[in-house]
Amino acid sequence: MKKLLLLVMIVPMIGFGQNPNYSEDIAPILYRKCLQCHHNGGIAPLTLETYASVVSNAGMIQHVTSTGEMPPWPPDTLFQHYAYENTLSMNEISTIMDWITNGSPIGDTSLLPPMPTFTNSSLLGTPDLELQIPTYTSTATSNSDDYVCFSIPTGLTQNRKIRAIEVIPGNLQTVHHVLVAIDLFFNNSIVTTSNCMGPQGNMIYGYAPGSSPLIYPIDINNSFGVVLPANSSVTLAMHYPEGSFGQLDSTKVKFYFYPQNTVIREITTDFLIQNFFFTLPANHITQVSESFGPTIQDYSFMSVFPHMHLLGKDLECFAVTSTNDTINLIKINNWDFEWQGFYFFQKFIKIPVGSIIYAKGNYDNTASASNPNPVSVSAGLNTEDEMFIFIFQFLPYQLGDENISIENGSISTNIHEATTIYSLRELLKITTILGQSTKPKPNTPLFYIYDDGTVEKRIIID
Ligand code: HEC
Numbered sequence: 001m002k003k004l005l006l007l008v009m010i011v012p013m014i015g016f017g018q019n020p021n022y023s024e025d026i027a028p029i030l031y032r033k034c035l036q037c038h039h040n041g042g043i044a045p046l047t048l049e050t051y052a053s054v055v056s057n058a059g060m061i062q063h064v065t066s067t068g069e070m071p072p073w074p075p076d077t078l079f080q081h082y083a084y085e086n087t088l089s090m091n092e093i094s095t096i097m098d099w100i101t102n103g104s105p106i107g108d109t110s111l112l113p114p115m116p117t118f119t120n121s122s123l124l125g126t127p128d129l130e131l132q133i134p135t136y137t138s139t140a141t142s143n144s145d146d147y148v149c150f151s152i153p154t155g156l157t158q159n160r161k162i163r164a165i166e167v168i169p170g171n172l173q174t175v176h177h178v179l180v181a182i183d184l185f186f187n188n189s190i191v192t193t194s195n196c197m198g199p200q201g202n203m204i205y206g207y208a209p210g211s212s213p214l215i216y217p218i219d220i221n222n223s224f225g226v227v228l229p230a231n232s233s234v235t236l237a238m239h240y241p242e243g244s245f246g247q248l249d250s251t252k253v254k255f256y257f258y259p260q261n262t263v264i265r266e267i268t269t270d271f272l273i274q275n276f277f278f279t280l281p282a283n284h285i286t287q288v289s290e291s292f293g294p295t296i297q298d299y300s301f302m303s304v305f306p307h308m309h310l311l312g313k314d315l316e317c318f319a320v321t322s323t324n325d326t327i328n329l330i331k332i333n334n335w336d337f338e339w340q341g342f343y344f345f346q347k348f349i350k351i352p353v354g355s356i357i358y359a360k361g362n363y364d365n366t367a368s369a370s371n372p373n374p375v376s377v378s379a380g381l382n383t384e385d386e387m388f389i390f391i392f393q394f395l396p397y398q399l400g401d402e403n404i405s406i407e408n409g410s411i412s413t414n415i416h417e418a419t420t421i422y423s424l425r426e427l428l429k430i431t432t433i434l435g436q437s438t439k440p441k442p443n444t445p446l447f448y449i450y451d452d453g454t455v456e457k458r459i460i461i462d
Contacts, residue, residue, distance in 0.1 A: 019098070019102055019105065020095045020098050020099040020102070021099070021105045021106060021107025021108075022051050022054065022055075022099070022104065022105065022106045022107050023106060023107035023108055023109050023110075023111045023112045024107050024108070024111050025095050025099060025107075026054065026095070026096065026099050027051075027112050027113060028113050029088070029092050029095065029096065030048050030054065031113055031115070031116050032116075033071050033086055033088060033092075034048050034070070034071060035048060035049060035116055035118070036116075036118060036209055036210030037071075037209045037210060039118050041118075041172055041173055042118065042172055042173065042209065043172060043173060043174075043175070043176060043209040043241075044209075045243075048061075049115065051106050051109075054104075055104050058100045058104055059100075061096065061100075062096060062097060062100050065088055065092075065093050065096050065097075066093055066097065068087075071086045071087065071088070072208075072336070072338075072339045073085060073086050073087045073339075074332045074334065074335070074336060074339050074340070075330055075331065075332055075343055076331040076332065076333055079316075079328045079330070079331035080328045080329060080330060080331070080345070081345075081346055082343045082344055082345060082346060083344040083345065083346050083405075083406045083407030084211070084212055084344065084407055086210065118172065120168050120169050120170070120171075120172055121168070122166060122168060122254060123166065123212075123213055124164060124166050124213055124215075124254065124256060127166070127254035127255055127256055128160070128255055128256055128257040129154060129156070129160070129228075129254070129255040129257070130252055130253070130254050130255075131152045131154065131234055131236075131252065131253050131255075132152075132170075132250055132251070132252040132253075133150040133152065133170070133190075133236055133238070133249070133250060133251050133252075134150070134190060134192075134250070135170075135248055135249070135250045136148065136150075136238070136248070136249050136250070137246060137247070137248055137249075138174055138240035138244040138245055138246065138247045138248075138249065139194075139240075139245065140240045140241060140242055140243065140244045140245055141242070141245055142242060142243055142245070143242060144242065145176075145239060145240065145241050145242055145338075146194075146238075146239075146240040146244070147194075147195060147196050147197055147237070147238070147239055147240075147383070148192065148193065148194050148195075148196055148237075148238050148240075149192070149193040149196035149199050149235050149236065149237045149238070150190055150191070150192055150193075150235065150236050150238070151183045151185075151187055151190065151191040151192075151193075151199075151233045151234070151235040152190050152233055152234055152235075152236070153186075153187055153188065153189065153190070153231075153232075153233045154228065154231075154232050154233060154234055156228060156229075156230050156231065156232065157230055157231075158230050158260075159227050159228065159229050159230050160227070160228045160255075160257040160258075160260075161225045161226070161227055161228075161257060161258040161260075161262060161264045161266075162204070162216070162225050162226045162227070162228050162255055162256070162257060162258075163215070163216060163223075163225055163256045163257055163258045164213055164214060164215040164216065164255075164256040165180060165204065165205045165213060165214045165253065165254070165255060165256075166213035166214075166253070166254045166256075167180065167205070167207035167211070167213075167236075167251065167252070167253050167254075168251065168252045168253075168254065169207070169209075169249070169251050170248070170249040170250035170251040170252070171247060171248060171249040171250075171251075172209070173244070173247065174240050174241070174244040174247045174249050175207075175209075175238065175239075175240070175249060175251055176208070176209075176239040176240060176241045176338065177206065177207060177208045177238075177239045177338075177339075177340070177341065178206070178207040178236055178237065178238055178239070178251060178253075179198060179199055179203060179205070179206050179207075179235075179236070179237040179341075180199075180203070180204055180205040180206070180207070180234065180235070180236060180237075180253055181199035181200070181201040181202055181203045181204060181234070181235045181237070182201050182202040182204060182226075182228060182229070182232055182233075182234060182235075183199070183200065183201045183232060183233035183234065183235045184200065184201045184202070185200075185201075185233070186231050186232070186233065187233045191233075195382070195383050196237055197309060197381065197382070197383055197387075198237055198307060198381075198387075199235035199236075199237040200235065201235055202226075202269045203269055203305060203342075203391055204226055204269060204393075205253075205342065206305065206340070206341030206342045207341075208339065208341055211341075216267065217302075217348075217404050217405065217406050219404055221400075222265055222398075222401075222404065223258060223262055223263070223264045223265065224264060224265050224266075224267055224302075224395070225258060225262075225264040225265075225266065225267065226266065226267050226269075227264075227266060228255065228257075234253065236251060236253060238251065239338070241338070265395055265398075266395065267302055267393050267394065267395050268393070268394060268395060269391060269392070269393050270391070270392060270394070271389050271390070271391050272292040272357060272390060272391075272392050273290050273291070273292050273317065273357060273359045273388075273389060273390035274290065274388070274389040274390075275288055275289075275290040275379065275388040275389075276379040276380070277379060278378070278379050278386075278388065279376060279377070279378045279379075280311060280363045280365045280376065280377045280378070280386060281365065281376050282365055282374035282375050282376050283365065283366050283367065283374050284365055284366065285313065285362055285363065285364050285365070285366065286362070286363050286365065287360055287361070287362050287363075288360065288361055288362075288363065288388045289358070289359060289360035289361075290359050290360075290388065291356055291357060291358045291359070292356070292357040293319075293354075293355055293356035293357055294322070294353075294354045294355060294356050295351055295352070295353055295354065295355045295356075295357075296353065297353050297396055297397070298350060298351070298352050298353050298396070298397035299350070299351045299394045299395065299396060299397050300348035300349070300350060300351075300394060300395055300396070300397045300398070300401040300402070301329070301345060301348060301349040301350075301351055301392060301393070301394045302344060302345065302348055302393040302394060302395075302406060303342040303343060303344045303345065303392065303393040303406075304317065304329050304330045304342070304343055304345075304390060304391070304392055304393075305340070305341065305342045305343070305390070305391040305392075305393075306330055306332065306335075306340070306359075306361075306389075306390050306391075307340065307387055307388075307389045307390070307391065308335055308337070308361060308363070308386065308387055308388060309337060309383070309385065309386045309387055310337050310370065310371075310386075311363040311364055311365050311371070311377060311386055312335035312337065312361060312362075312363055312386070313334075313335055313361070313362040313363060313364040314331075314332060314333050314334065314335055314361060314362050315330070315331070315332050315335060315359065315360070315361035315362075316330070316331045316332075316359065316360055316361070317329045317330050317331070317357065317358065317359040317360075317390055318357070318358060319351050319355045319356065319357045319358070320355060320356050320358065321351075321352050321354065321355045322352070322353075322354030322355065327349060327351065327355070329349075329357070329390075330343060330390075335361070342391075342393070344406045344407070345406060346405065346406060346407060347402055347403060347404055347405055347406060348397075348401040348402055348404055348406065349402065350397055350401065350402045351394075351397075352397075357390075359388075359390050361388055363377075363386060365377060429449050430446050430447065430448055430449070431446065431447045431449065432444070432446060432447075433445060433446075433447070445458070446458055
């Protein structure tokens with residue numbers, strides 16, 4: 001048995017419990033976890049790129065990090081973990097706190113990590129199909145958001161198997177989120193729907209600032225993907241936030257296909273949990289629940305996408321197997337319509353035959369700043385209605401699926417024949433403690449050095 005012992009990330013630990021300083025301790029956290037939105041020209045109203053801007057907003061930063069408001073990551077990570085999770089560890093939160101309490105020292109600026117760069121260019125290279133919304137001017141006002149859907153014909157004359165999807169926001173400052181769905185209806189030309197709280201059809205991807213492209217999992221034996229049917233349209237459901245009035249956008253979605261003869265294991269998207277029969281009386285908090293099952297076969301679950309509208313308060317969803325094991329799927333303690341999307345499990349989750357999936361959620365229809373005159377609200381698709389649905393991506397289980405990683409992490413992935421390589425980081429070299437390059441060796445501590453500047457110390461115990 002090979003066991004991998006990871007003694008990871010020694011670097012961010014330095015300074016913990018001591019006197020943290022900006023250059024060595026704080027900037028590395030902000031650069032990795034905040035700047036994707038908080039850079040000049042990014043979606044967030046505040047840039048956190050410089051020491052001066054961080055210091056002058058220190059109180060607010062301490063507040064939003066200690067309450068868990070920032071970075072925005074709605075799922076409760078004590079309940080379930082996901083791929084691409086962007087959260088702060090307890091150490092990082094207390095490092096920020098200690099730094100502020102100790103007068104926010106700048107430290108030695110020659111030790112600052114390299115400033116990350118943000119563009120809206122593609123990480124995956126030339127796509128097989130690119131669809132773009134017509135140039136659109138946001139109608140969001142200073143106190144209301146703009147939700148609009150564009151259904152765009154693909155022009156495909158045959159079915160294709162999707163290998164990867166990437167959304168390229170036309171304007172990093174206005175595109176708050178984008179949901180991508182395969183439209184069930186055929187259109188000859190682009191159809192625009194305003195006041196669109198969610199796309200109709202098979203939802204396949206959700207983008208928010210800092211999102212990674214979706215590359216369907218692949219291993220030696222399996223290629224996973226989704227079929228994009230001939231003559232279909234693809235819907236982009238756009239969310240432009242308050243204050244973006246008059247700004248222009250022309251977001252694109254890029255599709256990368258498998259070679260036509262690839263045998264894929266097709267991932268299904270389905271609204272397994274949906275309740276369209278509820279009413280939320282004014283001035284009440286109401287709980288809505290629903291279940292699905294028992295399941296008729298073993299399934300491998302890839303992701304979950306919970307959806308409520310503006311009165312949603314919290315939600316929870318889990319499966320119970322026929323032998324009474326509970327499998328946690330998702331829990332959101334503070335539902336925020338602004339931050340929603342697919343949450344991909346770290347590996348496929350096996351839901352055995354005979355399981356029942358349970359979901360419940362609370363809606364707050366009492367008076368508040370955003371709901372000053374509550375009226376009774378019913379389930380429905382419109383902005384003024386509410387929804388209670390959980391969309392899942394899944395497929396029939398095969399032995400070993402639970403070991404297949406969904407996050408692409410450090411594995412370089414061949415998107416298609418065109419040799420496009422995508423990787424979040426690549427291994428540059430392995431060295432001994434003394435700095436000599438070496439091959440992986442058991443029972444010896446070695447340093448794994450990656451191109452993004454991270455270093456891991458590993459011992460492989462044989
Ligand atoms: C995915 C994008 C995103 C990430 C990542 C992110 N923020 Fe934000 N942040 C926002 C947006 C957008 C706002 C504006 C308010 C809102 O929409 O919630 C905001 C607001 C703020 C505010 C102002 C709050 C106020 O009341 O005005 C602070 C401070 C802040 N963020 C700090 C951080 C810190 C620190 C991090 C990293 C630990 C971070 N944010 C990560 C998007 C992000």
